[in-house]
């Protein structure tokens with residue numbers, strides 16, 4: 001028997017539902033855009049102007065000439081923002097504990113004298129480790145400033161460094177954070193819309209008893225599932241285009257590759273998420289249950305996909321799991337196309353992986369569906 | 375070929391047996407009435423016959439097809455109207471009909487004519503553009519029936535199709551059932567209405583998951599269990615029915631007594647004659663208008679069978 005029997009009927013009905021429920025559809029289209037706008041405006045992962053307190057013992061009131069040179073250099077990096085000068089170890093400590101400052105710099109009383117004598121002068125840099133990216137940046141920059149200061153004093157006449165290492169960000173030259181995290185966020189936002197909506201759409205039918213009425217008809221499980229997916233697929237593609245548009249024109253993120261290719265490849269991602277939604281709905285019996293189950297798939301996707309933490313730094317086992325997370329591939333694709341200008345030859349394996357996942361999940365869901373009936 | 379046949383059909387939910395070894399045979403063109411108190415297992419049987427619920431034990435054949443092995447073949451031959459309204463509230467009447475037609479593979483002019491004829495027979499014409507969720511209960515029932523019959527099924531399961539619909543609509547529905555059964559369509563109908571039971575060509579009565587009576591209405595009335603050989607059934611018309619009932623129930627020789635409108639239906643043992651009874655009632659100060667011999671009604675049949683079965687179950691339970 002035709003495995004897609006009843007498909008057109010289901011699609012017809014689903015589009016009618018979608019039209020009747022246009023408010024909800026609009027809402028689910030707008031929500032991700034609003035979230036993206038808020039996050040895009042609020043989040044800056046580049047660390048600048050870290051609030052810093054200084055306890056300079058090296059001179060009577062405002063330190064010594066040497067210490068002022070050092071502090072100026074630190075200030076000039078744009079990394080440190082000196083918010084306060086304190087006059088005791090205790091105050092220095094309190095400022096850090098109270099969170100008024102993230103970095104405390106202590107220049108001891110013998111700083112200038114030791115420099116003059118050609119001894120090693122010490123500078124204490126206390127770093128609040130509660131935010132690892134801030135701490136990392138503070139330590140790096142402080143060490144670098146120290147090194148340069150030392151070199152300048154050891155080789156006073158050198159006009160240039162002997163070895164000059166100049167790092168350059170290749171694909172995100174201004175190292176603007178939206179350029180980096182919006183392509184990832186795109187994958188996460190799409191995840192919500194697609195997984196939840198499909199899961200709800202089947203579970204709602206279970207709750208109302210209409211699924212039962214549907215299951216006595218000769219409609220085939222595969223047709224039922226594909227029919228349920230179709231409108232949300234269209235919705236997902238629309239959403240994808242809208243997000244892309246917002247990203248390009250509101251946040252000025254340059255797209256180095258082909259937007260058409262990006263949309264085409266992300267259809268595979270949409271497909272996987274939709275099938276996950278269906279799978280969730282075969283298990284859940286109420287919308288609350290569906291929400292919980294969907295969350296169980298959404299949260300690991302956010303954390304294991306490399307959206308927040310780079311996959312390469314994860315413990316091996318989580319790296320392994322991250323290969324099972326569709327968002328990993330999607331983030332590869334979006335960052336690839338948007339930031340690196342990657343093309344089909346580099347990206348087809350990711351798209352293929354997504355597509356295969358989708359097919360497997362769909363077949364699994366179809367089997368569960370069939371068992372649910374008889 | 376029989377339309378529906380089951381052998382030892384059983385369904386358990388955990389340790390609870392909802393349907394217990396049911397054997398039924400339904401012939402084509404029959405209107406098969408499936409009766410039983412709330413929770414006796416009627417809906418569960420229907421769901422198993424539709425392939426919606428797996429059977430725990432036993433087998434079922436619908437139009438000669440094994441439901442266990444080919445549920446998909448069964449589905450093309452049946453229509454099912456569930457007890458609970460199960461159409462799409464946010465679709466209009468017409469859209470619901472169109473959708474169900476399409477699901478069964480109807481399209482183009484065929485779909486159109488089928489929908490037209492369903493609208494005509496269910497009289498739902500004035501409401502076609504209304505959302506199904508906004509229909510009144512009775513119209514919802516009619517729409518559900520129309521959707522279940524749209525694809526011209528051989529066998530129709532109707533789970534309490536007339537619950538909540540008005541007498542005129544009920545009459546129209548039954549007229550329709552008779553008309554269709556004349557064309558060879560089989561109906562498997564559950565109901566709690568005795569007048570509907572009277573109209574069925576075949577009845578089965580299920581109690582606690584077991585079928586305890588099965589036959590034509592006439593055969594059921596003549597069951598010896600209902601009117602034992604040494605008893606008689608009478609209808610007594612009396613001015614003070616409630617007082618008379620209270621009295622009757624205290625007298626030896628009165629097996630059972632129930633009020634029916636302005637009269638009392640009673641089952642008397644041979645030892646107590648109708649004349650003796652009427653004299654004793656008059657002695658108690660009541661005006662006895664009429665006493666006449668009576669065939670048991672279907673309600674009598676089911677009440678009697680239920681009470682018997684209850685006593686049997688209690689007797690079984692007592693030694694434990």
Ligand SMILES: Nc1ncnc2c1ncn2[C@@H]1O[C@H](COP(=O)(O)OP(=O)(O)OP(=O)(O)O)[C@@H](O)[C@H]1O
Nearest residue numbers: 387390392410411412413414415416417418419457
């Ligand atoms: N899914 C289920 N899980 C557990 N028990 C169930 C389930 N479905 C039905 N039952 C139980 O099986 C018994 C028979 O239920 P069923 O719905 O078949 O009764 P019914 O004869 O249709 O009653 P009614 O006249 O009220 O519609 C009931 O006791 C019910 O609680």
Ligand SMILES: [Mg+2]
Nearest residue numbers: 416417457533
């Ligand atoms: Mg029922």
